[in-house]
Amino acid sequence: WLKKPFPLARPRAVRRATRRVGSEVHSPRATAMAAVAVPPMKRARANGPVVWWARNDLRLEDNPVLRTAIGEAFTDARKCAHVFVFDPRFLDKSNYGRVTDPNFEKSIKTRRPIDWGNRKCSALRARFWLQCVRDVANGLAAHGRQLVVCHGRPEEVLASLPANSTVVCQQEPVSPEQTDVEDAVERALAQHGGVLRREWGAMSLYHRGDLPFRIEDQMPGSYSGLSAMLGWKDIWTSTERHEWAPPVRECVPAPAAYPEAPAGLEALPGVMPKEMLEDERAALKRLGYSDSEIAEAMAQEIPEGGENAVRAHFAKWIEEKGDSGDTAPMAASWDLPVSETATTDGHDPLQWANLSRPDGWTRVSHYMALGCISAREMYNSTQGRKNHPGVVHRLMWREWHRLNAIHWGRRLYWLQGPGRIERPWSKDPELVEAWKLGKTGIPYIDACMRELRTTGWLAYKGRKTAGHFLVFDLGIDWRIGAFHYEEVLLDYDVAMNYGNWVTVARVDKPRSWGEPEEGNVVDHADIESKLGAEQKNDPTGAYIRRWVPELKDLDDAFIHKPWEMSDEDMQRCKCILGKDYPVALVQGLKLVTECTDDGHPGLAAASEAVAKPEAAA
Secondary structure: OOOOOOOOOOOOHHHOOOOOOOOEOOHHHHHHHHHHHHOOOOOOOOOOOEEEEEEHHHHHHHOHHHHHHHHHHOOOOOOOOEEEEEEEEOOEEEOOOOOOOOOOOOOOOOOOOOOEEEEOOHHHHHHHHHHHHHHHHEEEEEEOEEEEEOOOHHHHHHHHHOOOOEEEEEEEOOHHHHHHHHHHHHHHHHOOOOOEEEOOOOOOOHHHOOOOOOHHHOOOHHHHHHHHHHOOOOOOOOOHHHHHOOOOOOOOOOOOOOOOOOHHHOOOOOOHHHHHOOOOHHHHHHOOOOOHHHHHHHOOOOOOOOHHHHHHHHHHHHHOOOOOOOOOOOOOOOOOOOOOOOOOOOOOOOOOOHHHOOOOOOOHHHHHHHHOOOHHHHHHHHOOOOOOOHHHHHHHHHHHHHHHHHHHHHHHHHOOOOOOOOOOOOOOOOHHHHHHOOOOOHHHHHHHHHHHHHOOOHHHHHHHHHHHHHHHHOOEEEEHHHHHHHHHOOOOHHHHHHHHHHHHHOOOOOOHHHOOOOOOOOOOOOHHHHHHHHHHHHHOHHHHHHOOHHOOOOOHHOOHHHOOOOHHHHHHOOOOOOOOOOOOOOOOOOOOOOOOOOOOHOOOOOOOOOOOOOOOO
């Protein structure tokens, strides 16, 4: 006992008049008075149901939000319901802007008026969305439970739940609009003793609690910097990680048991009957689409929606392409963000060559956008495969955009972008319409826009090249292009879409890529290089011939640049410019088919590469 430090001496009267409770020191008098003034703390047991509000987590496997809802219901012996709500604000036509803030109460004072817009969601994407919702409903039905599907504003639908309900949802911090919806639901529930629990879920590869930095004010400034902070040794060439790297969490299984469901939820506002959900035409009509929009959407073949479809698709992909792929470098890669692995013979573990082609690679982005499969399931299921590095690299790009969307907040949607770049912008409706319809007179651009409009799909290179052309060669407000993509993309993801657009428009950071903040000098050199790379990779123009049939009889020499045809060539190829195919909106382009400096971002060391990062305070 002599080795123990003596406590600091206190007056004897104080020592006698105090006692220790837990880790706090209280006087007997104060404790007695507190006991009289404040009754013992006792958490009232909620008696309303627990509700899983399904959102962009349309799956049963690896769904920690669903497990949280079910676990809470079992723990407190409460009933459990499952609800999905189609919000008309995210389907209908609107002007560009925050549809959850129609009176601009949350906008900056210098907001400029907007007089252009389109639908938030095409009928084609709504059809795919319906299939994914229906698949979840079928999965729950196999356990004797129901997914109640409604059409209406979530804050109005969920406000009609029984009193004292606990609603559990996957939060959507990447979207100010969806965060507004969560806030509105929270307020509506509180009026009847209900609460909203927002969970991080598994929409991202990493759990927010595992990140070694604060997203809001410590976000790394580059993709390479983010990868280094997360412990990847060189994300551009391999999947080696430092031993201190934060984990990618393991997947969780689908629930094996479900609590009893409450009665009466069929009376929620806007309920869509099961028979309607199984009839896609009737469901689309209920969601507000016109007969012509429905007819066009139903005529197009789309991938089967839902968790079961993507799981089967990805399992097949792993078996067929998980260890195989291109063994030769692509013909031209100077316009793509690739590393030196793209320029070596033999198996390329990052499979860069697929970036130069229009058919994509894993083709699961439309499923990921609705949460039919999680990023971490893809990560975990491809470990040990030769092409795992390629999967990881693409998942990390998705992570980069998701974290940036949280970091930037509403600045992501400003005309000036997060970089606050001022340029002269046009919104010429004729140029915009020509671009949307694929009638610019630039064959590759037109092929891209027609494929997008028809199928809802466009490969990575096509999206970025078509976007670059709109912004830097036509001088159009980048947000017009981003909002159009939001409507028509089958795999629309708010963070990926707007994150890529601010990057393409070079408004993501001040003086992006060395460009002056003011002015918009157009020399078309970039588009000449991008189109030249496309000609190099597809010399016969197979992609163009598929989507621009007016050009199907052109010689290979003209398929990428029909403006070089003479009058005699036009007659022979049965394609008169200005009659059978539009005259190019940009004249005199000279396609560049040779490049001596690829300038791949992966060839230089990451400027923000760091040693082991200390955890953020």
